[in-house]
Amino acid sequence: MNDWKNVWILAEVNHGKLSPTAYELLNAGRKLADDLGEKLCAVLLGSGVEKFAAELFEYGADIVYVCDDAHLANYVDDVYAKTLAAMIAQYKPNKFLLPATNMGRSLSAKTAVFAGTGLTADATEVLINKEDGQLHATRPTFGGNLMATITCKRTRPEMCSLRPMSYEKAVRVPGRQGEVIRFAFDAEKYTSLAKFIEFIKNEGDGLDLSEAEIIVAGGRGLGKPEGFALLKKLADRLGGAVAASRAPVDNGWIDYRYQIGLTGRTVKPKVYIACGISGQIQHMAGMSGADVIVAVNKDPQAPIMKVANYAVQGDLYEVIPAMLEALH
Amino acid sequence: MHIVACVKQTPKSDNVKIDPQTGCLIRSGAASDINPFDEYALEEAVTLKEQLGGTVSVITMGPPQAEAVLKDSIARGADAAYQLGDMAFAGSDTWSTSYALSKGIEKIAAQNPVDLVICGKQTNDSDTGHIGPQISAWLGWPNAAFVKKVVKAGEKSVVVERLTEDGTDVLEIPYPCVLSVVKEINKPRVKSPKGRILAKRAQVTKWTADDVGADKSKLGIKNCPTNVVKSFVPKREVCAVTVEGANGKEKAAKLVELLKENKYI
Numbered sequence: 001m002n003d004w005k006n007v008w009i010l011a012e013v014n015h016g017k018l019s020p021t022a023y024e025l026l027n028a029g030r031k032l033a034d035d036l037g038e039k040l041c042a043v044l045l046g047s048g049v050e051k052f053a054a055e056l057f058e059y060g061a062d063i064v065y066v067c068d069d070a071h072l073a074n075y076v077d078d079v080y081a082k083t084l085a086a087m088i089a090q091y092k093p094n095k096f097l098l099p100a101t102n103m104g105r106s107l108s109a110k111t112a113v114f115a116g117t118g119l120t121a122d123a124t125e126v127l128i129n130k131e132d133g134q135l136h137a138t139r140p141t142f143g144g145n146l147m148a149t150i151t152c153k154r155t156r157p158e159m160c161s162l163r164p165m166s167y168e169k170a171v172r173v174p175g176r177q178g179e180v181i182r183f184a185f186d187a188e189k190y191t192s193l194a195k196f197i198e199f200i201k202n203e204g205d206g207l208d209l210s211e212a213e214i215i216v217a218g219g220r221g222l223g224k225p226e227g228f229a230l231l232k233k234l235a236d237r238l239g240g241a242v243a244a245s246r247a248p249v250d251n252g253w254i255d256y257r258y259q260i261g262l263t264g265r266t267v268k269p270k271v272y273i274a275c276g277i278s279g280q281i282q283h284m285a286g287m288s289g290a291d292v293i294v295a296v297n298k299d300p301q302a303p304i305m306k307v308a309n310y311a312v313q314g315d316l317y318e319v320i321p322a323m324l325e326a327l328h
Numbered sequence: 329m330h331i332v333a334c335v336k337q338t339p340k341s342d343n344v345k346i347d348p349q350t351g352c353l354i355r356s357g358a359a360s361d362i363n364p365f366d367e368y369a370l371e372e373a374v375t376l377k378e379q380l381g382g383t384v385s386v387i388t389m390g391p392p393q394a395e396a397v398l399k400d401s402i403a404r405g406a407d408a409a410y411q412l413g414d415m416a417f418a419g420s421d422t423w424s425t426s427y428a429l430s431k432g433i434e435k436i437a438a439q440n441p442v443d444l445v446i447c448g449k450q451t452n453d454s455d456t457g458h459i460g461p462q463i464s465a466w467l468g469w470p471n472a473a474f475v476k477k478v479v480k481a482g483e484k485s486v487v488v489e490r491l492t493e494d495g496t497d498v499l500e501i502p503y504p505c506v507l508s509v510v511k512e513i514n515k516p517r518v519k520s521p522k523g524r525i526l527a528k529r530a531q532v533t534k535w536t537a538d539d540v541g542a543d544k545s546k547l548g549i550k551n552c553p554t555n556v557v558k559s560f561v562p563k564r565e566v567c568a569v570t571v572e573g574a575n576g577k578e579k580a581a582k583l584v585e586l587l588k589e590n591k592y593i
Contacts, residue, residue, distance in 0.1 A: 014494060075497070077461060077471050102492055106473035106508075109422070109458040113465035118423055118553025121456035140562065142339075142453055149558040194470040194505070197487070197498040210493055214593065238593055256476070256512040257491070262455065263365075263511055265493075271592045292592050294583065311570050312583055318576030319583075326584040 004156035006041050006063070007033040008093040010084075011056055012104060013046045015199060018055065020211065021099035021162075023169035026060040028126055028162060029097055030170060032135070035128040038094060039063055043087065045080055047073035050180070057178035059170040064178060065091065069185035074199065075103050077110055078192030085114035086190065087183050093157045095135050097126065100161035108161045118152030119159040124166040135160060143262045144285035164210065165268030165289060202257065209258070214240030215269045217260060217287070218248055221276020221297060221316060225253035230320050231275060237327050243267065245277045261286035275316040279304025296320070329382030329481075331373040331444045332433055334463070335366040335401055337394040338453040362397045365448030367404075367516040368509050373446050374405035375514060376481050383407045383440065387432050389417055389425060395532050402530040403523035404516070410436060414536040419549025422454070426462030428547060431540040433467065443503040444486065449474065449510045460508030471506040472499050476513055 009025035011018060026042065033040035042061040044052055046068065053064040067083055084107065088096070098108040100122040112119035120137035127136045129151075135158040138149045152158040202208075209215065216235040218227055228242060235242045242258065249259045260267055262282040272290035277283060279295070279302055287293070288307070295308035296316045305311040312319055340359045362370075373384045386401040388394050389412040398409035412432050420428065433445060445467075447460035457473065464471030476496070477489040485502040491510055501507075519527075537544055545551055571586065573579035587593045 014492070019493075075492075076499070077464070077473070081465070102474045102490075105457045106461045106471075109456075109461035109473075110465045110471070112423060112458075113426065113462050118421065119458065120554060121422070121454075121458060136557070141455055141559075143455070144562065147560050147562050148556045150554050151557050152554045155553045192470050194472065194499050194501040197500055199492075199495055199497055201495040208494065256510070262452070271587070292587075292590075294587070306568060308568055310583055310586060311568050312579050313570070314576040314579055319580045322577040322580030323584055325577075326581045 004092045004094045006039045008041045008096040010098040011042045013049050018052050021164050024167040025097050027170035028167045030060040058172050058176045062178050065181050067183040074196040076192045081110035082190040084111045088115045096157040096159045098161045100163045117155040120150040122163045123160050124163050143282050212241035213270045214238045215243050216273045217243040218275050219245040219277030220247035245283045278302045329380045330442050332385045333370045333373040334447045335388050336363045337397040338363040363451045369446040369448045371514045371516040398532050399527040403519040403527035409532045411534045416537040416547045421552040421554045422458035424552035430463050430466035431542040435540045445506040447508045464506035470501050473508040475507045475509045
């Protein structure tokens with residue numbers, strides 16, 4: 001296994017935009033590479049993506065492997081996974097971190113089977129074990145009730161998807177340089193029977209949740225769909241975004257894509273204001289990484305009141321309008 | 329149309345208890361049920377069968393008591409049930425589990441060709457989301473994960489909408505293929521009285537690793553590529569401040585003041 005060298009990260013590109021997870025993976029990967037005394041390499045797959053290499057060097061990559069081809073313009077599992085598996089076979093990385101985004105979860109899983117190696121899902125911490133140089137990936141299971149540390153002893157690369165926002169972004173060093181290595185796309189081999197038809201962008205109804213620094217979330221305690229209009233007012237006033245726990249989504253008050261938690265999305269804003277959310281463990285799994293949690297709830301015994309940094313016992317229909325007034 | 333839904337018996341998520349000393353799951357007394365995400369997979373399979381005609385088979389890998397989720401699936405509209413049970417499977421990670429399931433699906437397909445395999449997005453105990461994409465990798469079939477809508481299930485292919493962080497991808501995938509579905513896709517039905525009767529009478533086909541022709545060197549805790557080396561209960565740091573005030577209005581003003589003071593807003 002000694003000929004498997006270097007730490008790889010997948011720099012995900014979505015519709016011409018580098019995913020913020022790329023900077024987080026470069027931060028996590030840099031530490032691993034330094035601990036091993038190996039290089040940090042980023043992988044770019046897509047069409048017209050080579051231009052991102054310069055930025056990846058500035059954020060810590062030593063080498064950027066680029067497979068830039070029109071066939072990779074949109075994400076199709078088999079095309080990407082076969083390309084990635086071929087790159088792994090050729091360059092033999094030691095560790096490989098991917099983002100635990102929707103694309104990264106699916107791609108990492110398929111690639112691991114094609115590459116014949118093990119994969120840890122959705123880790124929140126990755127370390128190099130000093131004794132044997134193996135990757136120790138720690139991840140929440142049972143909806144965050146239990147943490148498990150997972151290794152992949154006998155096969156390489158040791159693959160791991162990393163939960164978005166579990167690491168800070170890498171620090172940019174302007175002018176930092178690196179080496180670009182181009183990998184040729186093979187249209188005969190990297191095929192899929194699936195056909196990409198189109199991408200429909202979410203309507204512009206505010207900030208993308210994954211990038212919002214302030215999130216105002218509503219739960220069952222809103223009592224009615226109109227409650228979200230009030231939360232939207234507060235979110236707009238604070239320059240943030242609106243989200244929800246599971247109950248309002250199940251009740252049809254708001255779209256599923258706003259759902260935070262185990263069944264929905266993971267967010268790590270600076271401030272998370274939970275309104276009328278009791279704080280089931282499944283919801284906490286998606287937002288406990290917030291820097292500050294504010295809970296507004298009628299019930300002082302609600303679990304969220306015990307993890308909140310600021311707990312406000314009261315009726316959200318009284319508290320939120322008063323907050324808006326106080327912010328004027 | 330022959331659809332296979334993959335299901336797993338998992339502890340009920342609101343009923344998980346962890347031994348704080350050992351960090352192990354306390355299984356005794358923990359109620360188990362069908363993985364909640366798999367209910368959407370099964371519902372989608374049954375809905376498609378009702379629209380297009382055909383058969384829904386369910387498959388699980390697990391200990392003898394996991395038979396209960398297969399019977400439960402029959403009660404919710406599945407027609408045939410298959411259980412992979414063998415000590416050789418014990419302790420398998422997702423790579424090995426998906427391999428075993430792919431061998432089971434191959435065997436089911438040998439009897440009646442399979443068009444579609446549907447999995448839940450993930451399980452509520454391991455939360456990986458690997459199984460759907462990995463089954464498709466072993467079978468060499470195309471797949472899509474995070475499927476939120478089946479737009480059209482045609483004669484030869486299925487058109488699906490896939491959830492991404494910034495929107496929706498539309499893909500057309502020919503049969504046979506594998507879909508992993510999210511909860512937005514449907515509202516699972518409850519068991520019908522007729523279904524309950526069918527479930528009681530249902531025969532579950534049980535297969536070992538040898539029965540499905542699985543290579544045992546790819547199975548079980550000793551052979552799977554990943555292993556758990558440590559588990560522990562996460563510590564939650566709590567530094568709660570109760571925001572005081574005579575009424576909601578006062579508390580709101582105090583909260584805004586605190587958030588501003590600490591430069592959070």
